[in-house]
Amino acid sequence: MSASTTRNDRDQLLSDLCPELCKKIPEHAIITNPEELSAYECDAFTTMRQQPLLTVLPETIEQVQHVMRCCFTLEIPVVARGAGTGLTAGSMPVENGVLLAMTKFDQIHEIDAANRTALVDPGVRNLAISEATAPYNLYFAPDPSSQLACSVGGNVAENAGGVHCLKYGLTVHNVLELEIITADGTMITLGSAALDSAGYDLTALMCGSEGLLGIVVKVRVKLLPKPDCASVLLAAFATIEDAGTAIAAIIGAGLIPAGLEMIDQTGICAIEELMHAGYPTDAAAVIICELDGGKEEVADELSSVIDILKRFNASAIEIAQTPEDSKRIWAARKAAFPALARLAPDNYIMDGTIPRRALAQVWKQINVLADQYNLQVVNVFHAGDGNMHPSILFDSSDDDQHKRAFELGTRILELCIEVGGTISGEHGIGLEKINQMCLQFSEKELTQFHALKQAFDAKTLLNPGKQIPTLARCAEFNAMHVHHGDMPFPHLERF
Amino acid sequence: MSASTTRNDRDQLLSDLCPELCKKIPEHAIITNPEELSAYECDAFTTMRQQPLLTVLPETIEQVQHVMRCCFTLEIPVVARGAGTGLTAGSMPVENGVLLAMTKFDQIHEIDAANRTALVDPGVRNLAISEATAPYNLYFAPDPSSQLACSVGGNVAENAGGVHCLKYGLTVHNVLELEIITADGTMITLGSAALDSAGYDLTALMCGSEGLLGIVVKVRVKLLPKPDCASVLLAAFATIEDAGTAIAAIIGAGLIPAGLEMIDQTGICAIEELMHAGYPTDAAAVIICELDGGKEEVADELSSVIDILKRFNASAIEIAQTPEDSKRIWAARKAAFPALARLAPDNYIMDGTIPRRALAQVWKQINVLADQYNLQVVNVFHAGDGNMHPSILFDSSDDDQHKRAFELGTRILELCIEVGGTISGEHGIGLEKINQMCLQFSEKELTQFHALKQAFDAKTLLNPGKQIPTLARCAEFNAMHVHHGDMPFPHLERF
Missing domain, CATH: 3.30.70.2190 (Alpha-Beta Plaits)
Incomplete structure (x- = not known):
């Protein structure tokens, strides 16, 4: 518990919020006991942990709306969570906020084989969609390594990929329609059951927005025929x-x-x-x-x-x-x-994506950097689409190693930016890479991101502090940053 | 010239704007003569026409930025135009505004065969990309019927499709990176040269936003290998x-x-x-x-x-x-x-998209409606993706026929909405279907669209009056609308 939030603050928030929540949500669906809350303090990026104020496990869309309305009125932040398999602390709770665990939204509502679509709850596991549609010889293409466990709501939030996205696209290419609850509890439908929809493409915008723009409560996915x-x-x-x-x-x-x-x-x-x-x-x-x-x-x-x-x-x-x-x-x-988790106490998995033809050059440069930082890096790549997952092995109990590992991570992401690539392929930004967003985007671009966020969540209640850094944070990070505006890898060709 | 804008108003606007524009734009690139302006008064939806205040034909990104800055300061609207082949009056000028004709942005800057991408100007013709990349055995997949003439900037604005988008996707699926100039003249880069990018997916958002969010000045497209x-x-x-x-x-x-x-x-x-x-x-x-x-x-x-x-x-x-x-x-x-244009003086081409399995049912129903309205409808469909282009033949010089044609059009779009489809597949909304947006979207959804627009263009200077109707317009339209909240086709199954 940080200095900024005392036990009294927490008790006060709980006593404001709980009676309101209880008006429409059964008591068993609200967790406030710190011991039980510990199950929700991180996603699969376990280096970063934080207990929420409380966790709610809603069972209906109306309950989600109620949570959002209560939190909107009381100005309490909300972080949504699917299966918690995320790799960038995207669903890590905030201290004074609600964690909205969508676990109980686990129904497949409709499989429409003739239109090759399925309408599913956000808590449905990725692989469960393909299992349920197998009798129709159809499947859901995105297949992150965690597909046994991860849920489709999380796939939307992080725009998940997988080993087959080279040919079949990321989540954004395989989702047609979303129902979302906005920060103030309003339900809106984005996209349509047809292959296109009118108005701004908010479906695509929602994919990869990491819970900062709305809470996904229903997903209509595209299905593909299984190849012969x-x-x-x-x-x-x-x-x-x-x-x-x-x-x-x-x-x-x-x-x-x-x-x-x-x-x-x-x-x-x-x-x-x-x-x-x-x-x-x-x-x-x-x-x-x-x-x-x-x-x-x-x-x-x-x-x-x-x-x-x-x-x-x-x-x-x-x-x-x-x-x-x-x-x-x-x-x-x-x-x-x-x-890889067996090779070292800790393992920092990167997720840079680069133009494909820079692959061999970047691979070699990563190994040079690993030597410089005296750390072992294991390279596992979705090579076909230029999405690299170099894994830095280290021991976080050794402060110096810990520091070197994260510095090396930053250098690898800089390298990706330098060759015309990006700091995320499919894992998202979350809290893990929020500083590197300052390297990837200009102040003008970040300002546009913030304006857009404002259009969905004027009170900044949805997953605050994640994905899009404040300009103040970037000013601080860039000032600390050693390169003083020089290209860190001036000898590399920009692809 | 409407009652609201007198010749004096126009002269005043011109005398405010022209000296500012001339500071960075050569005189020959600014058209104010009404005779020459008539070439810019409509796109291919010729039923709707309007002369702009003036037309600018910028040659550099800096000139586009200068136009935007001048207009931002003077609060003068700007409508961007590509090749003018649009079918929904999306690039029809506004009376007191600038028409920004992007015709001179016609260079292909880079073909990167190894990464299968090309970096092109927005005024490059759609087919010219495939022609230029043919030596590498690559092509640009979106292929609207107008591909000989239409330009890629317009393709982005309308999220154009074509006969091959069933397998290869719409423009949004074939664009990686955009450079845009915002309403206040700022240049920002959206997306990246890699297959994914960090932050909100503003590239996808820009596709189909019909010039309401920014002016596209550079496009990096995906290329596909030609099938054997x-x-x-x-x-x-x-x-x-x-x-x-x-x-x-x-x-x-x-x-x-x-x-x-x-x-x-x-x-x-x-x-x-x-x-x-x-x-x-x-x-x-x-x-x-x-x-x-x-x-x-x-x-x-x-x-x-x-x-x-x-x-x-x-x-x-x-x-x-x-x-x-x-x-x-x-x-x-x-x-x-x-x-079809040879069959009747006028031809109203619809662009509804429906879930595929409703196709035969909707086709039959369109013919029933055509009989009711005593008009001939010709059906030309991208059937594979449910994108229908029924064409209503009529003579606009006959007031009654004109009225019936547009009423029938509305009924056909309602039918598309009713079966779970959408009022646009690839032509966009523009001014043509702006009333039908009131049927497609709820007040809450339109409010979200407006909030998003506000985040990009707080002064509502970019292509005002198009695509997203005001709530006031919808209130008026829905009140006039005959169905009083009843489903117009209650006997049809929602697909």
Whole structure:
């Protein structure tokens, strides 16, 4: 509890808010006990923690509206939370605010196979949509590694991607319609059940807005027909350069794989130790490539990809022969971050996205930086779309290591900006990267972001302090920042 | 000239504005002569016309900023215009405002084949991008029928689609980064050269915002690899029902054609008369279907589509044997609206989009309505994505016909809303459908739109009066509206 909020302040807020909430929300759905609240103090970015004033678990849209109206009147902040699998502290509570846990919104209301859409609650798990629509031979394309657990409301908030977003897009490309509750408790519908909608594209705006503009209470998603055929391969390389160039050559050849991933040796070994998936632990890097579509198309593309991989000296290529083989290769990739968690007490996962052709150059530069900071960085990339997830291994109990890890993280994000990329691909900004937003955007651009926020949430009650830094914060950060306006990597070409 | 603006007002505005503009803009780039201004008084929705105060043709971004700064200071409205091919009066000037014609922004600055992007000026013609990138075997996917003439800035403003957006998306899905000038002359960059970007998704928000939020001065578009192979077929049907059901069956079978179009008999005959493309004039409807991808995939899908077409009693199927055949079939389709223009003095083209499975039902209902209003309606649909373009033929010199045509138009749009669809697919709202926005959106949703507009353009200088109706306008329109809150089509299922 910080100096700014005393126990008395907290008690006062609770005694103002609880009687109001209780008018429409059952007591069991309101948690105020600090012990129980500890379950809600962070998302998967566990470095940052904060207990909320209280947690509400609403069961109906009317209850969500009631929470919002009470908080609007009393000017109490609200942070919404889905499954809590976020990686940037986006749903970390605020001290004097309500945490709105959307867990109980877990129904699939409608599967419309003819229109290829489904209407679902925000608390429905990502994978549950594909499971429920499988009998219609349909699926929901975004597939973050956490898809077993993460919920679609969180996917919307962070504009989640996944290993297949190279071909099938991010969440924003797979959502048609949203029902949201605004800061003052109003329900509005954004988008439509048709493939386009009139007016400003607030559906797209809501995707990736991290709970700062409204609370999502219903989602109509697009579904895709399952491809007839999918083929997965795993290729090993003796050097990082060969793997990087092979990736560029696959994209350059006009192929659009369903997924195109790259993992370095430390990543391979960590995954293999946990998953026993048959990854080649002696390789400097592996590429996983999935091709999908019609049977002959896949066969054709597979042979083109294999030609390219061989041209760039792939030392071994395993082509999955059965669906079980494919599952094994993908399950191991999706377990990369749990596997890395075993290598060091702490693991800082970055999420920069760069123009694809800068990949090999940035990869090498990351390794140079890692040496400079004397830290180990493991590289696991959605290489096909330029979304890199370098993971910095460190021990947060060692203050100096902790400091170096976060400095290195900043340097890696600067590098992404420098080559024309961005500091987030699919994890969002949250609190984790809020300072780096000051590097990515100009004061003018941030001012426009704030004006837009004001248009949705004039009292700044929705997830305050996240995603968009104040100009004051940026002034302070930029003044502390060592580069004094010089390009940190002047020798790199801007892609 | 309306009663509200006298010649004196106009002279006063000109004498305030022109000396300011001339400080940074050459005289030849400022048009004030009413005769020359007449070229700018409407877009392709020629029913609505208005001369601007003056037209500026800037040549540099700095000149655009100067225009915006002058107008911001003097509180003079600005309407931006691309090639003027819009169909909803979206770029119709306002009487006391500047028309900003972006024609001279016509350079392609960069083609980055490795990243599959191009950086272009907003005045670059849509088709010119695909022509310039053809040597790299790449193309720009959105392809509105006007693609020979329309410019990419206008495509962004209206979120243009085209016959291939079923598979490849609308403009919003094919734009990565925008540079815009805001109402006060500030330049900001939205999005990034990478496949995602941090912060609110203002790039998506800008797409389809019809010049109400900013002036686009640079566009980075995504390019797609040209498919190895494309196959086009033209199928004839003796009844509308069979054609409609065949479309639903193709989509229901999990096929995603690159294009899937439907034209009724009047449309077929009009097109054939103009284009001599070999369309079957005795058919009640034709379907055009394009499949693209790998050679075998296309062959497989083609055979599935032919099976379905035959199952629903296609009376004849022509499969294009050469690229010239394909071009002939498509060129005729893209000439549909010029062809219809020959059938009647006036032609009111609608742009409703509905959930796909309502297609046959809505088509039949449109014909019932056409009979009721004693007007001929020609149906030309992007059937695959539910985007319908019924065209109402009429003679605007006959006051009664004119009135009936626009009433029928409103009824058709109501029908689209009623089945869960939307009043625009790809043409936008402009001034044409601004009243129907009152039917599509609730007061709460419109209020949110206005708040957002305020965040970008607090003085309401950018394209005022378009796209988002005032609440006062809606109150008036809804009061005049005959349905008194009843569903106009209570017997129709909401899809």
